[in-house]
Structure formats: structure tokens, C-alpha cells
Amino acid sequence: AQTVCAPLPVLGGDVTVPLVTGGEVAYAALDYAASAPALQRVWDDVAAYAPYYGSVHRGAGYLSQLSTDLFENARKAVAAFLGCRDGDQVVFTRSTTDSLNLLARALPADCQVFVFETEHHASLLPWQDGKVTYLDAPRSPRQAVETLERALADRDPHGPALVCVTGASNVTGELWPVRELAAAAHTHGARIVLDAAQLAPHHPVDVRDLDVDWVAFSGHKLYAPFGCGVLAGRADWLREAGPYLLGGGASRRVTRRADGGVDVEWHESAARHEAGSPNVIGAYAIASACKALTEAGWDDLVARERHLVRTVREGLAGVPEVRILSLFGDDAPRVGVISFVVEGWNSSHFAAALSAEYGIGVRDGLFCAHPLVRTLLGGDPQTQGECGAPEAAAGEKSLNAIRVSFGAGTPDEHVRRFVDAVR
Numbered sequence: 404a405q406t407v408c409a410p411l412p413v414l415g416g417d418v419t420v421p422l423v424t425g426g427e428v429a430y431a432a433l434d435y436a437a438s439a440p441a442l443q444r445v446w447d448d449v450a451a452y453a454p455y456y457g458s459v460h461r462g463a464g465y466l467s468q469l470s471t472d473l474f475e476n477a478r479k480a481v482a483a484f485l486g487c488r489d490g491d492q493v494v495f496t497r498s499t500t501d502s503l504n505l506l507a508r509a510l511p512a513d514c515q516v517f518v519f520e521t522e523h524h525a526s527l528l529p530w531q532d533g534k535v536t537y538l539d540a541p542r543s544p545r546q547a548v549e550t551l552e553r554a555l556a557d558r559d560p561h562g563p564a565l566v567c568v569t570g571a572s573n574v575t576g577e578l579w580p581v582r583e584l585a586a587a588a589h590t591h592g593a594r595i596v597l598d599a600a601q602l603a604p605h606h607p608v609d610v611r612d613l614d615v616d617w618v619a620f621s622g623h624k625l626y627a628p629f630g631c632g633v634l635a636g637r638a639d640w641l642r643e644a645g646p647y648l649l650g651g652g653a654s655r656r657v658t659r660r661a662d663g664g665v666d667v668e669w670h671e672s673a674a675r676h677e678a679g680s681p682n683v684i685g686a687y688a689i690a691s692a693c694k695a696l697t698e699a700g701w702d703d704l705v706a707r708e709r710h711l712v713r714t715v716r717e718g719l720a721g722v723p724e725v726r727i728l729s730l731f732g733d734d735a736p737r738v739g740v741i742s743f744v745v746e747g748w749n750s751s752h753f754a755a756a757l758s759a760e761y762g763i764g765v766r767d768g769l770f771c772a773h774p775l776v777r778t779l780l781g782g783d784p785q786t787q788g789e790c791g792a793p794e795a796a797a798g799e800k801s802l803n804a805i806r807v808s809f810g811a812g813t814p815d816e817h818v819r820r821f822v823d824a825v826r
């Protein structure tokens with residue numbers, strides 16, 4: 404058996420939950436793709452700093468200076484984590500959804516956006532006010548690149564264009580060929596934004612190596628608490644766009660005009676899109692998580708996760724009623740996110756039973772990727788659905804699926820208990 408490093412200590416690791424069958428069991432959090440538990444190290448860093456926080460960019464006092472330094476240093480830590488280029492901006496947002504909506508508001512006039520129908524709704528929907536081309540689900544990484552190349556070749560080569568793509572699917576966990584898609588985008592004069600919400604917690608993301616123009620991710624999936632996210636990348640479109648929110652912090656100079664109106668000079672830095680008092684603790688927590696993951700070492704983290712993925716996939720392979728959902732096939736490289744259906748079972752009931760009878764927390768539903776899940780279930784991607792839609796009656800075809808997901812804090816025992824429970 405391969406030796407892998409120990410899981411990183413996370414919050415909630417010792418929480419016990421009651422079982423319907425009686426007694427209590429240690430909670431197995433296997434829903435990292437929704438929100439991962441915060442690293443203990445992140446919590447400790449935040450607790451050490453929290454008593455000293457003050458206003459950011461506004462106060463003359465010592466604690467305000469300290470907070471401003473920590474906030475700006477958090478920006479630098481995130482830039483280092485992502486291998487940003489000179490001149491790139493790191494904007495702190497609320498989440499990946501917020502980051503992609505910010506970019507959507509910053510697109511140049513007539514920008515054409517290309518997005519696969521397989522994306523999470525956060526990457527699928529923010530572009531709807533402009534010109535969007537939705538690309539059909541590819542059945543291999545190669546087909547993804549070919550589909551994009553064909554679509555880009557047909558576009559007006561003179562106008563601006565943006566490709567938005569996920570790095571790792573929140574449904575199948577499969578890795579997308581980001582480097583190749585970026586090369587295709589750039590060959591055709593388009594830019595590319597990487598939705599790294601599921602990639603960044605599991606894999607190193609290097610902006611220069613992947614040659615992507617922007618990266619978006621969320622703190623609460625990267626082992627930091629809720630409420631803060633990142634959009635990092637090229638400064639030009641962000642600088643030329645109007646501010647995302649209008650208010651203090653984004654404005655450098657505000658003057659009254661003779662006609663009674665108000666003139667505003669907006670910042671050109673990341674502050675342009677961070678109006679209002681920023682989430683300094685959230686940014687500090689993200690920076691702490693970035694440092695903790697880097698120090699733990701990606702080679703070890705990736706090897707450990709592969710071992711967990713193997714344990715789950717091999718375990719589920721022994722259950723004939725289980726069908727794992729996959730777009731690119733069994734051999735596709737993937738992170739610790741696995742969705743499946745169980746023949747003869749209602750997915751919602753199955754997930755509820757894992758919780759009530761085994762103390763295992765997974766997710767059921769369409770995972771905010773309705774067209775993708777419908778395609779994977781063999782349904783019509785155009786059919787309307789709702790997140791958390793009611794499951795088909797027993798005996799009918801599944802309308803939703805079960806997702807198990809894990810990461811740097813997951814002990815082997817949790818995935819073994821999961822496999823045993825499914826069996």
C-alpha cells in the first residue's frame with residue numbers, strides 16, 4: 404500500500420452526531436465541494452489577529468494601519484499562490500459567483516462570451532446580458548478543445564471575446580484541459596477566465612503556467628471561512644470598466660460641479676471594485692489558507708487525494724447498482740468530487756440515509772449545474788429543473804444524483820465508512 408501524508412487538521416474534526424439507530428458517531432464531512440471545513444491553522448491565524456483589527460484604508464490609528472497592511476499583504480499572498488504576472492490585480496470579492504459577475508460587468512462593449520453548457524451556474528449565467536455562445540457538452544478533453552476552436556474560428560475576429568471554463572467539474576471532479584483551452588482562446592484573439600472554485604482546493608493553479616487571463620475562486624471551498632472570494636488577473640478590462648459597486652473606497656476624488664452634480668474620479672487599482680469596508684478577516688483567512696496549502700506541499704496533497712479517490716472509486720466499483728457520472732470516461736484525471744446514482748434508490752433518500760444512519764454528510768441534487776447533470780443522467784439538458792428538485796418516485800429514472808467530495812482534511816476512515824455504508 405502506498406504511504407500518503409496525514410490529513411491536515413480542520414475545524415469540526417471531532418464533532419459527533421446522533422444516529423437514528425441510536426448512539427453517536429464522529430461526523431464525516433464529505434461535502435467539500437460545497438464548502439470545505441476551515442483548516443485549524445487558518446482558524447488559529449484568524450483568532451490571533453482578530454482582537455487587533457481596525458478599519459482598512461481609513462484609519463490613522465495603529466490597529467487600522469495593521470489591518471491595512473494585513474489586507475494588502477493578503478493580496479500579495481494570493482498573487483504569489485496563483486503565480487500572478489506583474490501588473491495583475493487581485494480583487495477581493497464575496498465568492499466565485501461574485502468574482503465572475505464582477506468580470507461580466509467589466510467586459511468591453513460587444514464582447515462575445517463562450518461557455519460550455521456543462522459549467523456551474525456561477526460560470527454559466529453571469530454573461531446573460533451580453534452576447535453568449537453556449538457550447539455543447541464535450542465527451543473528451545480533446546473534443547472540448549476542438550469544440551471551442553470551431554466556435555472561435557466562426558466569430559468576428561475583430562471584436563473582444565472571453566472564454567469561461569471550469570478547471571475541475573463540481574459534478575464529476577474531472578479536470579478540464581485548461582492549458583489547451585487557453586492556447587485555443589489566445590490563438591483566436593480571445594481571453595479566458597478560469598473558474599477555479601473546485602480546482603484551487605485540490606491542485607496548484609498557476610496563472611502563468613496555464614496562461615489564463617483571470618482566475619476566480621472562493622475562500623469557503625479553499626479551507627477558509629465563508630464570505631470572501633478572489634478575482635485575479637489582467638488589470639486592463641477591470642481598470643477600464645466602471646466600478647462594480649459605487650461608494651467609498653472605490654472613489655479617489657469626489658467633487659461638486661457648478662451645475663450641482665457630482666464628479667467622481669475612481670481608483671484604478673483593485674480598490675475600484677471593492678467599494679465599502681472590505682472583508683479583511685476573510686481576505687486574511689484566504690491568505691492563511693494559501694500559505695498553509697503551499698507549506699503542506701502540493702505533491703503530498705495531490706497524492707493523498709488520489710489515494711482517497713481510488714479508495715472511493717474502487718469501493719463503489721464493487722457495488723453493481725452504483726453508476727458514477729462521468730463526461731470524459733473512467734480514466735480521466737479528477738479531483739475528490741464524485742457523483743453517482745444508485746439503481747432502485749431515490750438519491751435524496753439515499754443521501755438522507757447516509758446522514759441519519761452513518762453520520763456521513765454528502766449532497767444530493769443537481770449541484771447548480773442543471774444542464775450537465777441532466778446530460779449525465781441521460782435526460783434532456785433543456786428540461787427545466789430546480790436546485791434540490793424533488794426526486795423521482797421509486798422505480799422511476801433518477802432526476803438528481805448523490806455527490807461525495809473530500810480534500811486535504813479528510814481522514815481515510817471517512818471515505819472507508821462511506822464506501823461501507825454504500826455497500
Ligand code: PMP
Pocket residue numbers: 436437498499500501523525526569571572573598600601621771
Ligand atoms: N464554480 C464552481 C465550479 C463551483 O463548484 C461553485 C460552488 N459550488 C461555484 C463556482 C460558486 O461558488 P460560490 O458559491 O462560492 O460563489
